[in-house]
Every structure is written in C-alpha cells, then in structure tokens.
Amino acid sequence: MSLATSIRTIAVWEINRSMTTMGRNILPLAAGLLILLVLVTVFAAQSGVHMQDGMYRIGIDDPDVARIVAPDSRFAAYLDSGPALWENRFAYDIVIMNGEVYAADTDKGRAALKTLERDYETYVSYVAAGEPDLFAAYPLWIDLQYIKSEIDFLATQSGQQVGAPAGARVPPTPSGPVEAVTLPPSAMPVSEDDLREHLEIGGGHPLKRYTGIISGDSAMDRLRTPSELSAPLPFDAIVLVFVFIFPLYFTSQFFMMSVMNERVGRAGEALLSTPIRASAIVVGKALPYFTIMLLIVAAITLFAGAPLTILLPLIPVILFFLANALIIGMAARSFKELSFVSIFFSTLATSYLFFPTVFANTHIISIISPLTLVVLEIQGDGFTAMEFVYSTALFFATSIILFYVGTVNFREERLFSEKPLASRLMDFISGGISRSHPHLSLSLLAAFTIPFVFMVQMMTLILFFNIPMPLSLVLLTVSAAFIEEFAKSIGLYAVARERPGFLTVRNLLLGAAAIGLGFLIGEKLLLFVTLAQITESIFGSVLFLSLQVLWMPLLLHIAGVLITGGFLLLWGRRAYGPGLVVASVVHSLYNLHFLSGALL
Amino acid sequence: MNARRIAIVAKKELFGLSSEKTIVFAILLQVFIAMFSSFLMVGLTAMYDPEAIEGYSTITYGVGYAGADSALIDEFEKRDDLVLHRMDLDVALVALRDRAVAAVVYVPDTPPDAEEPVTVTLYLIHNDLQSSVINVKVKEALQGYEKELREVRADRMTSFPVRLNFPESGSGENFFEFVYGLLIPLLALLPAIVSAALIIDLITEEYQRQTLETLISTPVTFAEMVWGKIAACEVLVPIQAGVWFLLLGANGIAVDNAAAILLHVSVGGLFLILLGALVALYYRERTSAQFIFSTALVVVFLLVMAVPYNPLNLMVRLAVDTAGPVHWLILALVAGATAVLGWITTVYARRIGEAAPPVR
Known part of the structure; x- marks a missing residue:
C-alpha cells in the first residue's frame, strides 16, 4: 500500500469511528443544550449580568437624586433624612446630602465615587439629549481620527518608557518630510436627526466596538460627544482569541482524545500490527481534525466577512495545536493528567499568541504571534511574505518536530507503558537517539530544540520587556541561560537515564562537543532565517548574544553541557538539578560580562 | 452506603x-x-499610566494644537500633565506619527455661539495603549470646553439636570x-x-x-x-x-x-x-x-x-x-x-x- 492510500484509509476510518462513538449519543442532548443556550442567552441579554449588584451602599436624602443611581445595580440606595444619614454615615460608602457628595475615605469609597461620577455623566447626557436644540445641549462634537505609527524596537534600549515621549515641554520638530494635509471641514457631516438617534441608542455601547472590529466604521461612528470618548482598550486580540483560538483548541481536544483512546486498554494494538507505517497512522488520524479546524476557521472568516487570507497565518497555529495534542495524548497517563496538562499548555499557547498582539501597530515584537498578522489583515494593512515567515517559522518548526517525535514514538512499547509523564517524555527523547550514532543524534537533537528554546525565550521577552530596564535585562539573561542549558542537557540526561553505562568521560566530552556544535548551528540557521529584527535590539543581544564571534559561544555551549554532564557523571541523576543551576549561573555570568561590556 | x-x-x-x-x-x-x-x-494600565499607581502626575504629554483659537487652549493650560504645542496640522500629524506628540487636536473657526456645533477633530495613534491614557486626559479637557460652550448657549436650553457637587477625587484608575x-x-x-x-x-x-x-x-x-x-x-x-x-x-x-x-x-x-x-x-x-x-x-x-x-x-x-x-x-x-x-x-x-x- 502506498503512503497516500494508507493515510486515506486511516482518515476515513477515523471519521467513521468518531462519528459512531460520539455522534448518535451526543446529538440529542447537544441539540437540547444548544436550544437551552439560545434561550438562556436571550434571558441573560434581557436581565443583564448581575455579578456586581449591590457592591456599594449609598445614602441619599432626595428621591430625585436617587433616580440618578437607580439604573446602576452596583449601588444599593437607601433613602433617609439628612440627619439620620449623617448619624449612620459610616455604614455607607457614599452619602449625598443637599446635592453634596461625600465618599468614605477607603478604596471602596473611592471606587464607588468613580462609579457615581460616571453614572452622573450618563444622567446629564440623558437629560441633554432631550433638548429641542440639540446643538445647545451638545455644542461640541469630536471627530476621532486614528493615525498609524510603529515605534522602533530600539525605543526601549535607552530605558525610556514607551508610553511618554521624552521632553514633551520642548516643541517637537518633525523628523521626516512633511506632506500637506487637507484641513478637516468645519461643518457637521451628519444630519441632526442621525446624531439624535445615535445619542439615544448610545453609540458608545461596548459591544458595538467589537462588532466594528471586523465590519469597519462609518463617519457616524467616528463622531462622539466628549463624554462618549471612552478610552478604547486596545485589546482587539481578546476578541480574536475568543473567535478563532477557542474553536481550534476545542477541536484539537477531540484529536487528543482519539490518540489517548488508542492507548486505553491497548485498543490501538490491532492498528499497530497492520503493515501501515506509523507516519501514515499519525497523519491519517490528524488529517480529519486538521480539515475540520480549517473549515471552522474558514466559516468564521466568511461569516465575519473578513478576507480569506487570514487563514494563512492560522494554519501553523492549527498545526501547532494538533502537534501538541498528539504529544499530550501519547504521554498522559490518565484522563485527569490529560485534562490538566492539555488545559495548562493551551493556556500557555494562547497567551503566547495573545500577548504580542496587544502591541499590534505599536511594536515590531508583536509580529512573533501569527494572530498579529490576522489583526493586520483585518485592518486592511496586510502583511509581507517576510513577516509571514518571521511570525510563523517557529510554529511550523515546532509542529514538525513534535509530529516527528510523535511518529517515531508511535510504537507499542511507548504507547502502552504506564510510566509517569516526565519519564515518558524522557523516553520519547531517548527514542530519538540512535544507538549506533549517539553523538550525531545528540547534535541533531540539540539543533532541534532551538525552535522550542526560542519560543520559550520569546515568551520571557514578552513578559519582561516592560519591567524597568536593569531588572528586565538581568531577569532575561538568567532565564535565557537557564532555558538554553536545560535544552542542551536534556538529551544527555535522557541517554544517561536509559543507558547508565553510556556516560563515560570520553563520551561526555564527545557528546558535549556534539551538542554544543549542533546547538550553535541550529541557533544560527534559525536566526538568519527569521529573527534578524529582534536580534538587533538590546534584548536580542541578551537572548542571542552568542552570535558575534563563533568560537566563544561554541566553547560556552560546550562548557555548559560539560558542567551539567559532569554533575551527572559524578553524582548520578539526582545531581541534574544542581548541575543545571551551576551551568546557568556560569552562562549568565558570561552573558552579563559581555553585555556590560557592550553597554559601557 | x-x-x-x-x-x-x-x-x-x-x-x-x-x-x-x-x-x-x-x-x-x-x-x-x-x-x-x-x-x-x-x-x-500601570505600565503605560504610572499615575494609576502613584496617584500623582510625573509625566507630561505633548499635544499638538492646530486651527483657530478657542477656549480649549485655556482648558489645556489648566492641566499640568498636558502641554500644548501650537503647530500646523500637517506638521503636527508627522510629529504624531513620530510619537513626538501624543495627540493632535484641530479646532475649526466656528464661533462659540453659532447655530451649528463645534466639530473638533482629534487625532490619536491607532490601537495603541498610550492612546487609551491620553484619551482620558484629553477627554477631561474637552469636557471642560463642552461645559463652557453649554454655558454660552445656555439660553437655548429648556431643562436642567439635578446638580451634584463631587469632592475632588484622586486621579488614576482604581482596581x-x-x-x-x-x-x-x-x-x-x-x-x-x-x-x-x-x-x-x-x-x-x-x-x-x-x-x-x-x-x-x-x-x-x-x-x-x-x-x-x-x-x-x-x-x-x-x-x-x-x-x-x-x-x-x-x-x-x-x-x-x-x-x-x-x-x-x-x-x-x-x-x-x-x-x-x-x-x-x-x-x-x-x-x-x-x-x-x-x-x-x-x-x-x-x-x-x-x-x-x-x-x-x-x-x-x-x-x-x-x-x-x-x-x-x-x-x-x-x-x-x-x-x-x-x-x-x-x-x-x-x-x-x-x-x-x-x-x-
């Protein structure tokens, strides 16, 4: 049987099986729940969310004033006479007497005051909207225009804050050429009736903003009164995460479960005994889920009216989810382990996708998440082929490696063993190390860890780059060193665990040299392909310091492995942790030394 | 059991x-x-608006002002966290793109007591955290200006809201x-x-x-x-x-x-x-x-x-x-x-x- 036919056989079989085991049982209840969901949503939309009801107590002496706060359920209002209110004033967070507002001097009192101020604004605009002369009540309209600007990644280099431009007191002089712009017209472009309608509906409705992300906006949406100028949270990404990532995560769960089900009660034994190759099984099983995920995303895209090109950056994300699902499904010992490990890693992956997108349009670093490309594409800016490679290379690389690891280990003795998670993962790694050419394997393994190392380091970069300058650099240096040392020594540890006799002085020296070389080659290769922009910044020089001269980092990498390996050799596997710490300290010191040299 | x-x-x-x-x-x-x-x-919020934590202003933001003179200038001068720079609109927009200013306002020459509204154009940086912060500050200045315009046009109004006097509340977000x-x-x-x-x-x-x-x-x-x-x-x-x-x-x-x-x-x-x-x-x-x-x-x-x-x-x-x-x-x-x-x-x-x- 050719590979293509066997893949097709497995895929068809997978579809049939999941349809029969799940479909018939679930459909009636799922349909019922769906109807319930619609009903409950309608009910919730009418009733509103009653999460923060009655958080604040407010004492009022005037029923007219009480009407102002009545629509806000966060306030529990108590009407009483002035003297009685004053006597019990400590029971309230806010007291209003004779039009004077008194707030308790606590965090809660201040929070209540802020809320009351907003409610009062709403009330004032409500009254004004009823005026016959609209432009007497609303004499000022703001036309909001957004300008695109990207700051240089080097901006943080001088340690200045991204938020405030330095020297605001000095009038700025433009750096580039000045293009002439047409002055905005002074006349109101929208009719009075439309404006009144806009005020009555409440143009600043929070949901409207989110529907507007995908559909675009008209002249009417840009016009606001000053009180409608709510600070827009620049979190379009949150919506995208909900819309695109959750369905993907959910579907990948089914794949994970399908892999797990092969292992429960050795159900997959029959499959493994067929002449079909493991690669065909893995690809064939994954293919239906890949197709479904792609269809789901395409359907969402079409439904939202967004360009179909946003599917391109989502494909590596789908692959990444599937690859992780495969490994977790193969490694988890029990269902509960499966649940927690998968939820944990999907949260990590989601945040990796999400955090950078916050800086879309702002910061070049945002491109490391494929979701940013989606944001850019929806905005109509598009992305270049280079940006596509840059943001998706890590996802493609890690997915392919994970699929490879999964395929290599899709064998009876790995699938049906009952070992704990960590040692199973170790088995997976040592499964990739050949017995005849262990050093070559170690070298390749080190090179393969590079995409993962970069991914984790990117994560730390995102987490740390807003911490004040010296601290963020130190944190970044230390964590980067630790991650690299861990990645380098993992292969050696896995071998030492499986074949205790392997770890001799000679083999350690050879292995360390092989790993150091492999790591360096992998690092250089990936960097040249993708990360040129980040490496130019100061943060890049922390993460990828070892690129300037070749023999120095090679020695460093080898020394790091030698330290960890030496600990393993001398004191056995228990010394792995301490060895790792010592190696990281040495690595960090080296980096800090060079860095301070570069900074001074 | x-x-x-x-x-x-x-x-x-x-x-x-x-x-x-x-x-x-x-x-x-x-x-x-x-x-x-x-x-x-x-x-x-804290990252981009230090006041959220500190409760007092340490940072000033530059705002480009283009167009006709108006009472809005006085509103901006009342604030010590916003500094107004009078400049031409085209220059101001380039400065905004360079992030040399945090926002640009353009005010037309509509007289305060005119029949039609005053339509101010506010330029901000798209989808940016800093814009969220500056938005709040500019909003307060604009609300002051709106209040002034309302007073000028008060004789055209028919109903008035209940007045409430709020104590001075500390600026900054409260979590x-x-x-x-x-x-x-x-x-x-x-x-x-x-x-x-x-x-x-x-x-x-x-x-x-x-x-x-x-x-x-x-x-x-x-x-x-x-x-x-x-x-x-x-x-x-x-x-x-x-x-x-x-x-x-x-x-x-x-x-x-x-x-x-x-x-x-x-x-x-x-x-x-x-x-x-x-x-x-x-x-x-x-x-x-x-x-x-x-x-x-x-x-x-x-x-x-x-x-x-x-x-x-x-x-x-x-x-x-x-x-x-x-x-x-x-x-x-x-x-x-x-x-x-x-x-x-x-x-x-x-x-x-x-x-x-x-x-x-």
Missing part, C-alpha cells in the same frame, strides 16, 4: 492525584489565569471593582470547575479502562465508589479557594466573610461536581462527557449570572461586606438543589450498580 468505605475510595483517589502530581498542573493553571487577568487589567467584582469570584470558582472536570475523568476512566469489575468485586458498592470520588473532588474545592484567599490576604487584599464565601463555594462546587458525575455516569466515555458537560457549564453560568442575588453576586457582596442575611437563604436554596441532585446521583448509581454484571 457506608461512610468508611466512601472515605477509603476518596483517600485512594486523592492519593492517586498526589502521586501523579496532576494537581500541580491544576494549581499552576489557576495561578496563570489569575496572573493573566491581573496583567490585563492592572499591569497594562477595587476589578479585584472584588471579578477576580475574587473567579478565583473562588476556578477550583469548583477544576473539580467538576476531574470527576468526569475519574468516572469515565473506570469505564474505559475496564477497572470497574475489580472495584465492584471488593465490598465497596457502586454508589459508594461514586460518592467516594465525589468526596475526593469536593474536598479540594474549599482548600484551594481558601489558599487563594490567604494569598490575596498576603498581598494586602482583605476578603471579608471568607468563611461564608467558602461555604457558598463548597456548596456550588458540589452542585457542579454532581452535574459532572451524572454526565459521566450517563456517557461512560470521556470525549462525549466532557463535551456535554462544558456546554452545560456555559448554560448554567449564563443562567446563574442573569439572576439577581445569584451565588456569584453574593460572593462579591460578602467579600465587600454588603451582603445582608439574605445570603443564608440563597445558600439554603442552592444546598437544597444540590441535595436533590445528590439524591438523583445516588439513585442512578444504585441502579447502574444493580444492573452491572455479577462478579465472575
């Missing part, structure tokens, strides 16, 4: 959890979610509502959801691994086994939630009535666990059970949130100490519903246990 045997099963499950160290992942997950949501609310109105109920509830997902795994695993026969061959009955698992999951709920409150306390966030909140969480958690157990007993297969349960969970939560005086709201009220004795009534109601669900589970489990094949 024998309490001792239930305890034995519960102990076995808890032991299994601790030996697999899965609970570590569960806790890491919760920590991560808490960090994530706090980072979104507090971290991002009280986020912490007490969202984070605390979220943290209290996460352990309950985790436990409910856990019970499904525990029950379906017995079916799918076909370990039930071994279990039934011991003196433990099927219903006792189910209740043992439920007990193991339930124990984890108040413990985890309690640890959250201790951690919050260590961070200076005092939670009032913690004991009452834990009671609510325990009862609500038991309700969810029983729901999960019923779904798992019905499907006996993890994929289907988890799918149905997570959908049901969304329905239950939407419904609960839409009802006034729901347990989540009561947790908020209890945490800020504004809940009256009414919360005991709600607790009793939820406990009653949970008891009914518990009874159904027992009956259902007994029936399954009797229908199970005799021990070979």
Whole structure:
C-alpha cells in the first residue's frame, strides 16, 4: 500500500469511528443544550449580568437624586433624612446630602465615587439629549481620527518608557518630510436627526466596538460627544482569541482524545500490527481534525466577512495545536493528567499568541504571534511574505518536530507503558537517539530544540520587556541561560537515564562537543532565517548574544553541557538539578560580562 | 452506603492525584489565569499610566494644537500633565506619527455661539495603549470646553439636570471593582470547575479502562465508589479557594466573610461536581462527557449570572461586606438543589450498580 492510500484509509476510518462513538449519543442532548443556550442567552441579554449588584451602599436624602443611581445595580440606595444619614454615615460608602457628595475615605469609597461620577455623566447626557436644540445641549462634537505609527524596537534600549515621549515641554520638530494635509471641514457631516438617534441608542455601547472590529466604521461612528470618548482598550486580540483560538483548541481536544483512546486498554494494538507505517497512522488520524479546524476557521472568516487570507497565518497555529495534542495524548497517563496538562499548555499557547498582539501597530515584537498578522489583515494593512515567515517559522518548526517525535514514538512499547509523564517524555527523547550514532543524534537533537528554546525565550521577552530596564535585562539573561542549558542537557540526561553505562568521560566530552556544535548551528540557521529584527535590539543581544564571534559561544555551549554532564557523571541523576543551576549561573555570568561590556 | 468505605475510595483517589502530581498542573493553571487577568487589567494600565499607581502626575504629554483659537487652549493650560504645542496640522500629524506628540487636536473657526456645533477633530495613534491614557486626559479637557460652550448657549436650553457637587477625587484608575467584582469570584470558582472536570475523568476512566469489575468485586458498592470520588473532588474545592484567599490576604487584599464565601463555594462546587458525575455516569466515555458537560457549564453560568442575588453576586457582596442575611437563604436554596441532585446521583448509581454484571 502506498503512503497516500494508507493515510486515506486511516482518515476515513477515523471519521467513521468518531462519528459512531460520539455522534448518535451526543446529538440529542447537544441539540437540547444548544436550544437551552439560545434561550438562556436571550434571558441573560434581557436581565443583564448581575455579578456586581449591590457592591456599594449609598445614602441619599432626595428621591430625585436617587433616580440618578437607580439604573446602576452596583449601588444599593437607601433613602433617609439628612440627619439620620449623617448619624449612620459610616455604614455607607457614599452619602449625598443637599446635592453634596461625600465618599468614605477607603478604596471602596473611592471606587464607588468613580462609579457615581460616571453614572452622573450618563444622567446629564440623558437629560441633554432631550433638548429641542440639540446643538445647545451638545455644542461640541469630536471627530476621532486614528493615525498609524510603529515605534522602533530600539525605543526601549535607552530605558525610556514607551508610553511618554521624552521632553514633551520642548516643541517637537518633525523628523521626516512633511506632506500637506487637507484641513478637516468645519461643518457637521451628519444630519441632526442621525446624531439624535445615535445619542439615544448610545453609540458608545461596548459591544458595538467589537462588532466594528471586523465590519469597519462609518463617519457616524467616528463622531462622539466628549463624554462618549471612552478610552478604547486596545485589546482587539481578546476578541480574536475568543473567535478563532477557542474553536481550534476545542477541536484539537477531540484529536487528543482519539490518540489517548488508542492507548486505553491497548485498543490501538490491532492498528499497530497492520503493515501501515506509523507516519501514515499519525497523519491519517490528524488529517480529519486538521480539515475540520480549517473549515471552522474558514466559516468564521466568511461569516465575519473578513478576507480569506487570514487563514494563512492560522494554519501553523492549527498545526501547532494538533502537534501538541498528539504529544499530550501519547504521554498522559490518565484522563485527569490529560485534562490538566492539555488545559495548562493551551493556556500557555494562547497567551503566547495573545500577548504580542496587544502591541499590534505599536511594536515590531508583536509580529512573533501569527494572530498579529490576522489583526493586520483585518485592518486592511496586510502583511509581507517576510513577516509571514518571521511570525510563523517557529510554529511550523515546532509542529514538525513534535509530529516527528510523535511518529517515531508511535510504537507499542511507548504507547502502552504506564510510566509517569516526565519519564515518558524522557523516553520519547531517548527514542530519538540512535544507538549506533549517539553523538550525531545528540547534535541533531540539540539543533532541534532551538525552535522550542526560542519560543520559550520569546515568551520571557514578552513578559519582561516592560519591567524597568536593569531588572528586565538581568531577569532575561538568567532565564535565557537557564532555558538554553536545560535544552542542551536534556538529551544527555535522557541517554544517561536509559543507558547508565553510556556516560563515560570520553563520551561526555564527545557528546558535549556534539551538542554544543549542533546547538550553535541550529541557533544560527534559525536566526538568519527569521529573527534578524529582534536580534538587533538590546534584548536580542541578551537572548542571542552568542552570535558575534563563533568560537566563544561554541566553547560556552560546550562548557555548559560539560558542567551539567559532569554533575551527572559524578553524582548520578539526582545531581541534574544542581548541575543545571551551576551551568546557568556560569552562562549568565558570561552573558552579563559581555553585555556590560557592550553597554559601557 | 457506608461512610468508611466512601472515605477509603476518596483517600485512594486523592492519593492517586498526589502521586501523579496532576494537581500541580491544576494549581499552576489557576495561578496563570489569575496572573493573566491581573496583567490585563492592572499591569497594562500601570505600565503605560504610572499615575494609576502613584496617584500623582510625573509625566507630561505633548499635544499638538492646530486651527483657530478657542477656549480649549485655556482648558489645556489648566492641566499640568498636558502641554500644548501650537503647530500646523500637517506638521503636527508627522510629529504624531513620530510619537513626538501624543495627540493632535484641530479646532475649526466656528464661533462659540453659532447655530451649528463645534466639530473638533482629534487625532490619536491607532490601537495603541498610550492612546487609551491620553484619551482620558484629553477627554477631561474637552469636557471642560463642552461645559463652557453649554454655558454660552445656555439660553437655548429648556431643562436642567439635578446638580451634584463631587469632592475632588484622586486621579488614576482604581482596581477595587476589578479585584472584588471579578477576580475574587473567579478565583473562588476556578477550583469548583477544576473539580467538576476531574470527576468526569475519574468516572469515565473506570469505564474505559475496564477497572470497574475489580472495584465492584471488593465490598465497596457502586454508589459508594461514586460518592467516594465525589468526596475526593469536593474536598479540594474549599482548600484551594481558601489558599487563594490567604494569598490575596498576603498581598494586602482583605476578603471579608471568607468563611461564608467558602461555604457558598463548597456548596456550588458540589452542585457542579454532581452535574459532572451524572454526565459521566450517563456517557461512560470521556470525549462525549466532557463535551456535554462544558456546554452545560456555559448554560448554567449564563443562567446563574442573569439572576439577581445569584451565588456569584453574593460572593462579591460578602467579600465587600454588603451582603445582608439574605445570603443564608440563597445558600439554603442552592444546598437544597444540590441535595436533590445528590439524591438523583445516588439513585442512578444504585441502579447502574444493580444492573452491572455479577462478579465472575
């Protein structure tokens, strides 16, 4: 049987099986729940969310004033006479007497005051909207225009804050050429009736903003009164995460479960005994889920009216989810382990996708998440082929490696063993190390860890780059060193665990040299392909310091492995942790030394 | 039903959890979610608006002003965190793109007492965190200008709002509502959801691994086994939630009535666990059970949130100490519903246990 036919056989079989085991049982209840969901949503939309009801107590002496706060359920209002209110004033967070507002001097009192101020604004605009002369009540309209600007990644280099431009007191002089712009017209472009309608509906409705992300906006949406100028949270990404990532995560769960089900009660034994190759099984099983995920995303895209090109950056994300699902499904010992490990890693992956997108349009670093490309594409800016490679290379690389690891280990003795998670993962790694050419394997393994190392380091970069300058650099240096040392020594540890006799002085020296070389080659290769922009910044020089001269980092990498390996050799596997710490300290010191040299 | 045997099963499950160290992942997950949501609310705002924490202004933002003279200039001059630069619109827009100024306003030459409105154009940087901060500051200046214009045109107005005098409130965001109105109920509830997902795994695993026969061959009955698992999951709920409150306390966030909140969480958690157990007993297969349960969970939560005086709201009220004795009534109601669900589970489990094949 050719590979293509066997893949097709497995895929068809997978579809049939999941349809029969799940479909018939679930459909009636799922349909019922769906109807319930619609009903409950309608009910919730009418009733509103009653999460923060009655958080604040407010004492009022005037029923007219009480009407102002009545629509806000966060306030529990108590009407009483002035003297009685004053006597019990400590029971309230806010007291209003004779039009004077008194707030308790606590965090809660201040929070209540802020809320009351907003409610009062709403009330004032409500009254004004009823005026016959609209432009007497609303004499000022703001036309909001957004300008695109990207700051240089080097901006943080001088340690200045991204938020405030330095020297605001000095009038700025433009750096580039000045293009002439047409002055905005002074006349109101929208009719009075439309404006009144806009005020009555409440143009600043929070949901409207989110529907507007995908559909675009008209002249009417840009016009606001000053009180409608709510600070827009620049979190379009949150919506995208909900819309695109959750369905993907959910579907990948089914794949994970399908892999797990092969292992429960050795159900997959029959499959493994067929002449079909493991690669065909893995690809064939994954293919239906890949197709479904792609269809789901395409359907969402079409439904939202967004360009179909946003599917391109989502494909590596789908692959990444599937690859992780495969490994977790193969490694988890029990269902509960499966649940927690998968939820944990999907949260990590989601945040990796999400955090950078916050800086879309702002910061070049945002491109490391494929979701940013989606944001850019929806905005109509598009992305270049280079940006596509840059943001998706890590996802493609890690997915392919994970699929490879999964395929290599899709064998009876790995699938049906009952070992704990960590040692199973170790088995997976040592499964990739050949017995005849262990050093070559170690070298390749080190090179393969590079995409993962970069991914984790990117994560730390995102987490740390807003911490004040010296601290963020130190944190970044230390964590980067630790991650690299861990990645380098993992292969050696896995071998030492499986074949205790392997770890001799000679083999350690050879292995360390092989790993150091492999790591360096992998690092250089990936960097040249993708990360040129980040490496130019100061943060890049922390993460990828070892690129300037070749023999120095090679020695460093080898020394790091030698330290960890030496600990393993001398004191056995228990010394792995301490060895790792010592190696990281040495690595960090080296980096800090060079860095301070570069900074001074 | 024998309490001792239930305890034995519960102990076995808890032991299994601790030996697999899965609970570590569960806790890491919760920590991560808490960090994530706090980072979104507090971290991002604080990063870009130092005043949010410090309470006083240290940073001034430049604002480009183009167009005709107006009272808006005076409004800007009243503020010490905004510095106005008079410049031409084209130059100002380039400066904005360079981030040399944080915003640009263009004011037309419409007279203040004109028939038509004054339409000011405000340029901000697209989708940027800094724009959110500057937006708030410029908004206050514009509101001052609006007030002035309203006074000029006051004789054209017919009705007037009730006047309220507010005390000077400190500027900057206050995270009280986020912490007490969202984070605390979220943290209290996460352990309950985790436990409910856990019970499904525990029950379906017995079916799918076909370990039930071994279990039934011991003196433990099927219903006792189910209740043992439920007990193991339930124990984890108040413990985890309690640890959250201790951690919050260590961070200076005092939670009032913690004991009452834990009671609510325990009862609500038991309700969810029983729901999960019923779904798992019905499907006996993890994929289907988890799918149905997570959908049901969304329905239950939407419904609960839409009802006034729901347990989540009561947790908020209890945490800020504004809940009256009414919360005991709600607790009793939820406990009653949970008891009914518990009874159904027992009956259902007994029936399954009797229908199970005799021990070979």
